[in-house]
Structures are given as C-alpha cells and as structure tokens.
Amino acid sequence: MKREPVLRVRRLTKQIGKKKIVEGVDLDIYPGEVFGFLGPNGAGKTTTIRMLVGLTKISEGDVSICGINLKKNFEEAITHVGGIVENPEMYKFLTGYQNLVHFWRMCKKVPKSRIDEVTRLVGLEKAIHNKVKTYSLGMRQRLGLAQALLHSPSLLILDEPTNGLDPAGIREIREYLRRLAQEENLAVMVSSHLLSEMELMCDRIGVIQNGQVIEVKDMRDFVDEGATRNVVIDAQPVAEAQRVLEQLLEGGIRKEADGLLLDLERDQIPFINAHLVSEGIRVYSIRTVNRTLEDRFLEMTGGDTIG
C-alpha cells in the first residue's frame, strides 16, 4: 500500500524583490517520520518553514497538508499543523497547566483530557502545576511542544527546536520528538544547525542550499554514501609510516592521537597495508571511522558554514 504524504510541497518559491530566496522546492513528508531540514546559513530554511505555516506568503508553487491545499483552504489545512517557529509565548506567572488550559480554550472540539495526554507525551507530569518562571529552558521548550500538540495535528514543524539548550535538554527534545513520531504517528519536520543532533534524531534528511533542495535521502544512506571513508592507521614508527603514505598518496594525511587519519577508497586499504608492511613498518590496526553527517554535509556544500 502506498503511503500518502502528510506534507506535500511542489515547486515552492519565495521571491523578494528580484531575488528568489527559495526556489522550486519539492518535499514529501510522511506520517511517523522525523524529517530533518538542513542547510548552511541563509540557505532558506526559515523562509521555507514560514511559508509552510502561513507566516509569509507563498510566491509560487503548491503546498498540501493532509491532501488540503494550503493556498486555497488555508484555515482548514492549517488545523492539521502544529508548529514552533518563533519562540512560544507562555505566561511565566501561570503554571504550565494553566498555560495549556489557556491554549486549549482556543482549540475547537478538543476534549480537556488532551491536556493530560500532551503533558505525558512531553514528560512534564511532575512540573505541570509549577509556575513557568521556575522552568528550565528545556522544560519551556517541552511546554511549547505540548501546546503545539494540543489540537492533535498530523504535522509538527519545528524551526531549530534545540537552539539554546544544553546537551541534556537537547537529548530530551530529541527523545520526545522520536517518541511523538511513533506514538502519535506524527510527521515531524525539524530544522537545526546541530548536525550531530540531526543524525541521531531524523529518519530522513533534506539539504537546502541557495534556496534549492539539493538532496533528499534516508539518513543512513546519506551518511554512508560517498566514494571515500576516513581511515585511522596505527603504525610504528609513526613518522616513517607518515612519510611512506605521503609518498604514495601525495598528502591528505593528518596525525591524530590514535594514529594517522586519511581518506581512502575501500579498495585502497589492503594495498596500503601491504605497502606499509613491505617498507618494514609495523601495522597495529587499520580501522574505518564512521563518517558523520557533518563530514557528508561539508563535502556536499563545499564547506559552507552551517546554520
């Protein structure tokens, strides 16, 4: 059975003056998946997301959410979206629960029991009756998430949800988002500049550069593909090993604490090993290092900074 995407974006374009800051973006995001939207500074992530949630006008192209056209039936389409795009506004002098009641009153046809449900989903049961001013930034983010989930959306859109959080807070958000995608069968779209986070959080990833989506892939395939891999060679004497490798490979070798780091194609590895041994060098280990998303991303975007 073919799954229908919750979010379907076709040829989405934003033009400001003469400049197209987002151009021809196509995306499909499915129920139950966390989709990462990644790109260097100024690539057009926020502008794309702002168009998707109706915060800025679409210049060209089509967006449908749960099969409903966003331009033609905005009010109906947007009822399926929960989002944190700008900082969620909370009343700090009220408790988390009182804040949620306030937002619940604005939702149509949502039973009050949903407040307890979203509180559980974001793990705020213990603190929900404390005042928001006593919350950590991570707890406030989770309260924002609870608010965005109150009306049981099918699509959750989050712009940089881990911004400003400490590692523990980042980890919490990551775990809750993964759980939400599974438990609520939500489609989650998240942008972030924290590449290592995206790698742990997302099932698929789309890379945007200069306003255009240049790649959409399963996370694993994205990280694994590419002709070369990082290899660490632990060999003695190390200076001699480095000299031999440099002669053979014309550079690209870095000395690290645990050995010599270089980029090799898989087929080169046994050859390099044999060559080192034939030069009288003792090879203790050759191991390939898992390539991170950051390696791949920098390779693809030509070293643009990430934002």
Ligand SMILES: Nc1ncnc2c1ncn2[C@@H]1O[C@H](COP(=O)(O)OP(=O)(O)OP(=O)(O)O)[C@@H](O)[C@H]1O
């Ligand atoms: N209202 C505007 N008028 C003119 N240019 C704009 C406007 N809004 C955004 N831009 C430009 O469009 C480009 C894309 O901006 P956008 O904020 O979408 O990028 P981003 O990928 O979210 O970047 P960052 O990671 O830095 O937030 C940038 O070059 C930005 O300067």
